[in-house]
Amino acid sequence: MSKEPVAVVGIGQTKHVAARRDVSIAGLVREAARRALDDAELTWADIEAVVIGKAPDFFEGVMMPELYLADALGAVGKPMMRVHTAGSVGGSTALVAASLIAGRVHGTVLTLAFEKQSESNAMWGLSLPIPFQQPLLAGAGGFFAPHVRAYMRRSGAPDTVGSLVAYKNRRNALKNPYAHLHEHDITLEKVQASPMLWDPIRYSETCPSSDGAVAMVLTDRAGAARAPRPAAWMHGGAMRSEPTLFAGKDSVSPRAGRDCAADVYRQAGIADPRREIDAVEMYVPFSWYEPMWLENLGFADVGEGWKLTESGVTELDGDLPVDMSGGVLSTNPIGASGMIRFAEAALQVRGLAGEHQVEGARRVLGHAYGGGSQFFSMWLVGAEPPTS
Amino acid sequence: MTRDIAVVAFAQSDTLRSTEEVSEVEMLMPVLHDVLARTGLKTADIGFTCSGSSDYLAGRAFSFTLALDGVGAWPPISESHVEMDGAWALYEAWVKLRTGDADTALVYAYGKSSPGSVRDVLTRQLDPYYVAPLWPDSVALAALQAQALIDAGETDEPALAAIGARSRATDNPRAQPRGPVPRGDYVVRPLRTGDCPPIGDGAVAVVLAAGERARDLCGRPAWIRGLDHRIEAHSLGVRDLTDSPSTRLAAERAGAFERPVDTAELHAPFSAQEVVLRRALKLGGDVRVNPSGGALAANPMMAAGLARIGEAAARIHRGESDRALAHATSGPCLQQNLVAVLEGDPR
Amino acid sequence: MSAVLKAPVTVEFPFTRSLGPVQSAFLTGLRERVVLGVRTGDGRTLVPPVEYDPVTAEEIRDVVEVAPTGTVTTWAWNHAPRRGQPLAGPFAWVLVRLDGADTALLHALDAPGPDAVHTGMRVRVRWAEERTGAITDIACFEPYDGEAGQLTGGTGEFENPVGGIVAPARLDYTYSPGRAQTAYINALADRRTVGERCPSCRKVYVPPRGACPTCGVATEERVEVGPGGTVTTFCIVNIKAKNLDIEVPYVYAHIALDGADLALHGRIGGIPYDQVRMGLRVEPVWTEGGRYPDHYRPTGEPDGDYDMYKELL
Known part of the structure; x- marks a missing residue:
């Protein structure tokens, strides 16, 4: 028995901003869902099931919000599921939806991820008090900055690499109408002059806090044949998890990330990712994670990732563009960020990425991670249906 | 052609009013060891792992990440988590096995209701604009449903009391209340203490396996003949609270009506909800309903639905059932429902 | 072993919720003592009004006024109100179908006792004295013996529409860190840092979390470090x-x-x-x-x- 091929035939996202004060939570998710349906030229009745993802419920103060969102997403009378795998959730959610197609449970599925961070304050949601524990930090930057320092020590990368990533991603965002940050006057000097928040991480090398949603319509071969626009085909997808903290954990290049990528490449028949993959939408919430993940995902040898960044390989017109959309560094509705990577990868192989389209992108990797660099989800999408 | 998938093992903790001496992972881990021991599998042998839990019960964001410590996720594992009852984690695992990506799955769920006030915590899952600001607690909403049933002539208070009494008369050693529970005083009228689930902490785990692997791991696998779930509109005011169309539809899709079942494990936290479910599922008087005692005997939040599937499967494993229905619910007044149909090989 | 450690935790935040057009109209109407519903494509009137039709999933925006009077469709007597609920004394939770509506609204009914409440009884809105544009602008319902209330006949549009609400939410928890962390915390009180060794891989975990995360077994052997x-x-x-x-x-x-x-x-x-x-x-x-x-x-x-x-x- 072989799996049913999975196609992405509809993609929609909101214009990501700091606060969408004009819509309810339902209105926000609806906007992305509606755009995905329009892209696929489908109606609510065509959708058989809904798979939704988001990060912690405390961010909006609504427990299991999918219950309240069932009506807005046309899910009444249908199966609806809610995935939560920390920061990787957007990717995991898409993969759960893809399994419904691959396992021939459903023919056409709507998958969606969102965060409306303006309802509360992510810093608050992430720093709920825990008695008997010393409060040392607030926010994710301080958690990840020591790992960045460890990477710098290990690789000998020059201090400037992080600023190059931020400068690139923010310029890419200018070509993406949905990106949150549109810094028209961005310069490398401005990035490098921005304040150190969690040394070695500068303000301009951190992600914003966004309100946003993204949705995709996934379907089977028959659905793809009916689709009005080119489909993106899933060639491989995987999730891997390892514990948060443990003796021997490599926080710079976690094994779960390496294993996850290897599984995806195996499924897709990729032997040399650096040559065979055309572009990557990578989950980079702090700029230094680009060189770190380039190594973790097998695009560079250990200690060499920063050289790809430094030499311009990951630029939009480089040999391996990374975060063409501007990435998490330019847009971060936390629970949606992983699915935005997956969706942007699909847009590229469909040739529908607009100004940030990579010419001739045939195979693109979408990547997400979360928790203490422990949850990974990835998919590889192609312009052609999988052969096997 | 799809693969045959079965529940091959089930384990659960005691459900206790308080488990303050152990952390969530300390509560969960023995259950994981138990369920794996029943199959002889180790974590590394498992193809896919999926869990269900809630941050809001724990009062902490990302609470499930610490529970993962109990799994021993090293080398890294293929793993996912739903912010739902573990029955939906089982659904995700079942789908994963259907794709052929894995042959075995570990599914677990846990919940500690004791740290917070679960009646108040559950108000946070209601419409955040019109309903949550009024803080209507879970018993109040169930009471509105019970009164609607009484008004419709579907039940009365003595009949509800009988459901509570029958549920707690179970010989299930894992049941939380020991001995008979009096009908008690009104909590929110018409529901009395005896109509409401005990508040407790607990953990549940099952192992799924596909095809021949299932037969290797279990003498009499509980084959999942059908599995489906459906959601209804959120607002109570637009629903007919005396009916559960989503349960009926899920049961239809799961093939529950093709042949009679001999046993039904229903996730009805409140006595009146059993009345709704029996009707929606067209259960005859000859069906053994909730021999485990159901959620009225033990209701570990986020795990009680998975426990229904586990209990039904265990009866098939033991040869006490040949075809069983298991049901799980989520949301206020049975908003979302899952139905599994399980069968044992002919004896 | 010493007593179980535990401590209270309050999870509290004033959530700022933006409303979107339909919810904004409804809550602004409440501020002005007008109840608005929304009309679906097939002519049903939903109160409270929602943005998307629960049956067809279509977007609905056709706001219409309904009466502040209605009929109880089900009820439940709440003799012991909890924090945050609409009335401090005993009351009935009710679903009320307002005159002109096809669906019911959840709220509180102020009544002397359960014997004074029944399904089918007539009720009307009791407005809160101070109204801000929130569901609590309806203080509660009260028994009412009359015909359907009068409509104001307005357009349903008001000056200074409410764009958002602030929804304070407080939940109280008791946190207990469990066996391993309790031992760790208690040792710290004696200025000692005590980890636990995994019986399988022999690694020493500090702080111990109860399980060796790579082996999935309990760590128990205490080891002082530092x-x-x-x-x-x-x-x-x-x-x-x-x-x-x-x-x-x-x-x-x-x-x-x-x-x-x-x-x-x-x-x-x-x-x-x-x-x-x-x-x-x-x-x-x-x-x-x-x-x-x-x-x-x-x-x-x-x-x-x-x-x-x-x-x-």
Whole structure:
């Protein structure tokens, strides 16, 4: 028995901003869902099931919000599921939806991820008090900055690499109408002059806090044949998890990330990712994670990732563009960020990425991670249906 | 052609009013060891792992990440988590096995209701604009449903009391209340203490396996003949609270009506909800309903639905059932429902 | 073994919720003592009004007025109101179908007792004296013996529509850290850092979390570690967090205590922040009554060699 091929035939996202004060939570998710349906030229009745993802419920103060969102997403009378795998959730959610197609449970599925961070304050949601524990930090930057320092020590990368990533991603965002940050006057000097928040991480090398949603319509071969626009085909997808903290954990290049990528490449028949993959939408919430993940995902040898960044390989017109959309560094509705990577990868192989389209992108990797660099989800999408 | 998938093992903790001496992972881990021991599998042998839990019960964001410590996720594992009852984690695992990506799955769920006030915590899952600001607690909403049933002539208070009494008369050693529970005083009228689930902490785990692997791991696998779930509109005011169309539809899709079942494990936290479910599922008087005692005997939040599937499967494993229905619910007044149909090989 | 540790935790936040057009119209109407519903494509009137049809999923925007009077469709007597609920004294929860509506609204009914409440009874809105544009602008319902209330006949549009609500939410929890962490915390009270060794892989976990996360088994054998340790990596924190009483800049470090197999996290003091380095040898500094070391300071020993601690990074 072989799996049913999975196609992405509809993609929609909101214009990501700091606060969408004009819509309810339902209105926000609806906007992305509606755009995905329009892209696929489908109606609510065509959708058989809904798979939704988001990060912690405390961010909006609504427990299991999918219950309240069932009506807005046309899910009444249908199966609806809610995935939560920390920061990787957007990717995991898409993969759960893809399994419904691959396992021939459903023919056409709507998958969606969102965060409306303006309802509360992510810093608050992430720093709920825990008695008997010393409060040392607030926010994710301080958690990840020591790992960045460890990477710098290990690789000998020059201090400037992080600023190059931020400068690139923010310029890419200018070509993406949905990106949150549109810094028209961005310069490398401005990035490098921005304040150190969690040394070695500068303000301009951190992600914003966004309100946003993204949705995709996934379907089977028959659905793809009916689709009005080119489909993106899933060639491989995987999730891997390892514990948060443990003796021997490599926080710079976690094994779960390496294993996850290897599984995806195996499924897709990729032997040399650096040559065979055309572009990557990578989950980079702090700029230094680009060189770190380039190594973790097998695009560079250990200690060499920063050289790809430094030499311009990951630029939009480089040999391996990374975060063409501007990435998490330019847009971060936390629970949606992983699915935005997956969706942007699909847009590229469909040739529908607009100004940030990579010419001739045939195979693109979408990547997400979360928790203490422990949850990974990835998919590889192609312009052609999988052969096997 | 799809693969045959079965529940091959089930384990659960005691459900206790308080488990303050152990952390969530300390509560969960023995259950994981138990369920794996029943199959002889180790974590590394498992193809896919999926869990269900809630941050809001724990009062902490990302609470499930610490529970993962109990799994021993090293080398890294293929793993996912739903912010739902573990029955939906089982659904995700079942789908994963259907794709052929894995042959075995570990599914677990846990919940500690004791740290917070679960009646108040559950108000946070209601419409955040019109309903949550009024803080209507879970018993109040169930009471509105019970009164609607009484008004419709579907039940009365003595009949509800009988459901509570029958549920707690179970010989299930894992049941939380020991001995008979009096009908008690009104909590929110018409529901009395005896109509409401005990508040407790607990953990549940099952192992799924596909095809021949299932037969290797279990003498009499509980084959999942059908599995489906459906959601209804959120607002109570637009629903007919005396009916559960989503349960009926899920049961239809799961093939529950093709042949009679001999046993039904229903996730009805409140006595009146059993009345709704029996009707929606067209259960005859000859069906053994909730021999485990159901959620009225033990209701570990986020795990009680998975426990229904586990209990039904265990009866098939033991040869006490040949075809069983298991049901799980989520949301206020049975908003979302899952139905599994399980069968044992002919004896 | 000493008593179980536990402590209260309050999870509280004033959520700021934007409303969108339909909910804004409804809540603005309540502020003006007008009840609005929304009309679906097939002519049903939904009160309270929602943005999307629960049956067809179509977007609905056709706002219409309904009466402030209606009929109870089901009820439940709440003799012991809980925090945040609409009335302080005993009341009935009710679903009310307002005159002109096809669906019911959940709220409270002020009635003398359960005997005074029944399904089918007539009720009307009792308006709150101070109204801000929130569901609580309806103070509650009250019994009412009359015909359907009058409509205001307005357009349903008002000056200064409400764009959002602030929804304060407080939940109280009791946190208990469990067996392993309790032992760790209790040892800290004696100024000792005690980890636990995994019976399978023999690694020493500090702080212990009850399970060896790679082996999935309980750690039980207690092992005192430190007091000295090595800074494996760190960052310099330059932004002051609202809820933290720590002056910036300060150094947040991963510290591998001698004898531990992974680093714990702590603050480095007693040295200018810009002189902290990977490999720095440190020891804990305790304060009177502190539950954990206030910070770690240099011991003056030579720095640890990178090869010695790189596995603990």
